[in-house]
Amino acid sequence: MTFRFTNPRHKQMRLSRAYLAAAALTALIATGNEAGARGGSEGKAESIVSRAAGEPVLAVVSLHNQRITVYDANGWILRAPVSSGQRGRETPAGIFSIIQKEAEHYSNLYDDASMPHMQRITWSGIALHGGALPGYPASHGCVRMPFDFAARLFDLTRLGLRVIVAPTDVAPVQIVHPVLLQSKTGASALAVARLAEADEAARKTDQARGVAGTAYREVARASVPVRVAENLKARAEAQLSAAETALGSAASAEARQQAEEAKEKAVARIAELGEQRTAAKAELQPKLDALAAAREALTVAEATRVKAAEAAREASRALEPVSVLISRKTQRLYVRQAFEPVFDAPITVQDPDRPIGTHVFTATEHSGDSNVRWSVVSLRGSAETRGFSSGNGRDVEQSEPTNAKSALDRIVIPQDALDRIPGIVPRSSLIITDEALSTETGKGTDFVVLLSGEPQGGIKFRRRAPANEFSYTRPREYPVYWRSPYGAPVSTW
DSSP states (O other): OOOOOOOHHHHHHHHHHHHHHHHHHHHHHHHOOHHHHTTOSSOOOEEOOSSOOOOOOEEEEETTTTEEEEEETTEEEEEEEOBOBOTTSOOOOEEEEOOEEESSOBOTTTTTOBOTTEEESOTTSOEEEEOOOOSSOOBSSSEEEOHHHHHHHHHHOOTTOEEEEESSOEEOEEEOOTTSOOOOTTHHHHHHHHHHHHHHHHHHHHHHHHHHHHHHHHHHHHHHHHHHHHHHHHHHHHHHHHHHHHHHTOOSHHHHHHHHHHHHHHHHHHHHHHHHHHHHHHHHHHHHHHHHHHHHHHHHHHHHHHHHHHHHHHHHHTTSOEEEEEETTTTEEEEEETTEEEEEEEOEESSTTSOOOEEEEEEEEEOSSSOEEEEEEEEOOTTTTTTOOOTTTTOOEEOOHHHHHHHHHTEEOOHHHHHHSOOOOTTOEEEEESSOOOTTOOTTOOOOEEOTTSOOHHHHTSOOOOTTOOBOOOOTTSOTTOBOSSOOOOOOO
8 A cells, every 4th residue: 555745735635625624514513413413423421430440351332223332340331322334334243352552543545534542453444433423324434432432442441352343232241151261370470480580580681791891891901001012012113123224224333333222222122012011911811701701691691581581471471361263164263362373273063054153252350269250242143133122222132141151062172272272361252153264363463253144344345455565554743654563454544
């Protein structure tokens, strides 16, 4: 994809459009419009204030209700109206996660349109962000939220938060099942130990670097007498050569005597300076040996530091949420952690020709022991929920744990695969689905699953750049040569 540098004509066109937009807005405010009659373009965010909210673990966007609800471990904590993709450019129903956050973002596809508090969920350009809410689907695939709500949500979330875009408004329910994975003992203690080892290795490296620096300065000081003696000796040797030349060409007895005296002095001076140089080098040599030993110790300490730091990173990474996806279509289990693939392996889905549905299990928090609590959201397509009515827009369809448990009952995971799955921590997830992985799953993402029976215009119309050729979407003041740190293709938007 390419960017255009702003030229005066392009800038003038933008200003003209801005003036027209301002004029239209003024007229709109003066005369009122249908969206205003519906209660304003931003809508009002709702939040529970009866308890202190915990960290968000899940967000559900209901396309039917045009609403987003954010949940912590104990229930919903934030809720607000949204405006999803319009007909032909629908926000795709499926399973996503936040993969990038940018407080001040501008679209380079839609005339530099402001997309404040942008939280990206696909590299092809679907995101949550603040925007106008006319009361119906109106975006080009993104999920617009009230501006104040978008800012508040932006401050609460972090990368990796699971985002479910559902045909209807579904809420997670608690579930217990033996297939659901649990924490592995010792992971936290190991991470603490590895971090302590890394700190100690870094301290020893700094100490070795200081010793090497001191040894280098000692060598520098001890080298001065050697260099002085060598320079003076070279000068005396030049004087000796000159005296010998003069002696050979002396035309008188007086000149010959002067040349011989100069030669004797030069020879004596050379001998004296040779002794000084030998003594200075003898004093320098132990310091050179000490410097070599200090540098060797620094090399060893640095290698130990690098190894300990890598071990600490791996141990800390083991405490990151784990995502496990089981696909009936491919009969495989996939594991990702910290936006990177860990492994995949074959599994068995009993009665493989019968649909299993799409279920998102989320580890919410640790229970009294080392285990974690799980909740589940079961997604149903529009065809399955055609008779569902949202009433006043506040009804929420509860996920059916019976169907989720039936899905878990059909899964057989080999023990060697179970042993390779990292320990489960809060915000880890298990996804069981009929679908295959979306092509949106890649570098810098968690699992992305699209419901095949739902409109996907918001994904399909977005042009993806060739691999390794896309540019990072950018704030307007940043250079045009920014690249994505993940190297995956992304469209302009």
